[in-house]
Amino acid sequence: METDYSLYLVTDRKDRTEQEFLNIIEESIKGGVTLIQLREKTASTQEFYNIARKVKEITKKYNVPLIINDRIDIALAIDADGVHVGQEDMPTQIARKLIGPNKILGVSAHILEEAKKAKEDGADYLGVGAIFTTSTKNDANDVSIETLKNITKSINIPTVAIGGINLDNAHQLKNTKIAGFSVVSAIMNANNPKVASQKLKEIYKNLD
Amino acid sequence: METDYSLYLVTDRKDRTEQEFLNIIEESIKGGVTLIQLREKTASTQEFYNIARKVKEITKKYNVPLIINDRIDIALAIDADGVHVGQEDMPTQIARKLIGPNKILGVSAHILEEAKKAKEDGADYLGVGAIFTTSTKNDANDVSIETLKNITKSINIPTVAIGGINLDNAHQLKNTKIAGFSVVSAIMNANNPKVASQKLKEIYKNLD
Numbered sequence: 001m002e003t004d005y006s007l008y009l010v011t012d013r014k015d016r017t018e019q020e021f022l023n024i025i026e027e028s029i030k031g032g033v034t035l036i037q038l039r040e041k042t043a044s045t046q047e048f049y050n051i052a053r054k055v056k057e058i059t060k061k062y063n064v065p066l067i068i069n070d071r072i073d074i075a076l077a078i079d080a081d082g083v084h085v086g087q088e089d090m091p092t093q094i095a096r097k098l099i100g101p102n103k104i105l106g107v108s109a110h111i112l113e114e115a116k117k118a119k120e121d122g123a124d125y126l127g128v129g130a131i132f133t134t135s136t137k138n139d140a141n142d143v144s145i146e147t148l149k150n151i152t153k154s155i156n157i158p159t160v161a162i163g164g165i166n167l168d169n170a171h172q173l174k175n176t177k178i179a180g181f182s183v184v185s186a187i188m189n190a191n192n193p194k195v196a197s198q199k200l201k202e203i204y205k206n207l208d
Numbered sequence: 209m210e211t212d213y214s215l216y217l218v219t220d221r222k223d224r225t226e227q228e229f230l231n232i233i234e235e236s237i238k239g240g241v242t243l244i245q246l247r248e249k250t251a252s253t254q255e256f257y258n259i260a261r262k263v264k265e266i267t268k269k270y271n272v273p274l275i276i277n278d279r280i281d282i283a284l285a286i287d288a289d290g291v292h293v294g295q296e297d298m299p300t301q302i303a304r305k306l307i308g309p310n311k312i313l314g315v316s317a318h319i320l321e322e323a324k325k326a327k328e329d330g331a332d333y334l335g336v337g338a339i340f341t342t343s344t345k346n347d348a349n350d351v352s353i354e355t356l357k358n359i360t361k362s363i364n365i366p367t368v369a370i371g372g373i374n375l376d377n378a379h380q381l382k383n384t385k386i387a388g389f390s391v392v393s394a395i396m397n398a399n400n401p402k403v404a405s406q407k408l409k410e411i412y413k414n415l416d
Contacts, residue, residue, distance in 0.1 A: 044296040044297065045278055045279075045293075045296065045297040045298050046295075046296050046297055046298065046299065047296070049298060049299070049302070070253055071253075071281060072281035072284075072285075073279060073280035073281040073284075073298065073306065076280075076281075076306055077280075077298060077302050077305075077306060085253075087254075088252040088253065088254050088255070089252065089253040089254055090253050090254065090257060090281065090285060091254065091257070094257070094285050098281065098284055098285060
């Protein structure tokens with residue numbers, strides 16, 4: 001089945017309890033999120049493994065793919081649906097080799113050359129950003145909407161836009177030919193993650 | 209071939225240049241180190257991968273096993289000889305499943321129950337400590353020499369002692385039936401890592 005990238009939630013657990021965190025994920029899926037990326041930058045390996053198992057129970061229930069950020073060991077340990085690697089993570093070719101041909105492999109790209117290389121090295125999709133200003137990733141490079149358009153025009157694998165996308169600015173991504181919005185705070189920090197997801201999905205549908 | 213655990217170097221790269229770091233590893237092997245564990249707690253995945261590949265060139269040249277601390281993805285990516293997991297890392301059974309039956313699996317243990325469970329779950333050897341006070345790991349629990357003896361007496365897989373072992377205190381581990389010394393600073397910070405390794409090896413040989 002072809003992967004639906006239209007509304008892609010990247011998690012940011014912060015100091016939430018496990019139950020609060022899992023509830024947000026479940027509500028976001030009920031609201032229309034089509035893909036979950038579990039991102040844990042400070043957890044121990046065992047903590048990451050334990051939370052990943054619990055998130056997988058939810059994504060499995062709703063038949064939504066679960067992608068693990070960076071850590072291929074965690075992805076293999078819980079048999080996740082895929083892995084997302086940044087430019088400082090495992091090289092794309094090695095990641096593909098480790099997860100095999102059938103798992104989803106996403107790669108972050110900030111310029112056309114990175115996007116081209118990612119595709120050549122085995123990426124299934126690209127995450128391009130940060131499109132708007134974001135507080136989630138301090139190390140995020142800025143990417144203009146022109147660069148985003150150039151990438152979607154030149155590289156024929158699905159591209160999701162990421163970085164500060166929210167209900168106020170998402171419509172600015174019209175005519176970019178993106179396969180979806182990748183969001184963090186717009187859903188994770190929403191008062192109602194389900195409603196926020198529904199609204200983002202609606203904006204995506206009306207983009208082009 | 210049976211693994212020789214007698215002098216086991218756990219690395220601490222700190223702010224050394226890559227060449228300084230690799231030189232210490234090579235000199236330590238020339239001085240008698242029998243096993244290298246590459247431990248990187250702050251590196252990005254790609255940095256860890258790159259340094260691991262370079263360390264492997266050296267360990268391969270001298271036919272010394274290379275063990276990766278915690279990160280099974282790195283171990284698989286560079287085809288290391290094994291993995292060492294702590295109590296906050298991947299559960300032992302999952303680690304064994306991911307690396308397969310033939311790679312070396314080491315597990316940190318601080319009490320007899322952890323040692324017993326590690327063996328049951330597939331560990332090839334145990335790392336027990338911290339035996340002496342150490343500045344390398346702030347989270348290290350203290351383990352008495354009595355506990356160490358109890359573990360080596362009760363659990364019939366090789367046990368290495370770790371934690372603050374140096375030229376001044378190593379002789380205190382006599383009659384503990386350990387399979388080797390696991391050291392960090394005593395070699396990494398030595399003026400002459402080769403000579404320090406030779407001296408530690410000599411102390412180990414005269415332990416029992």
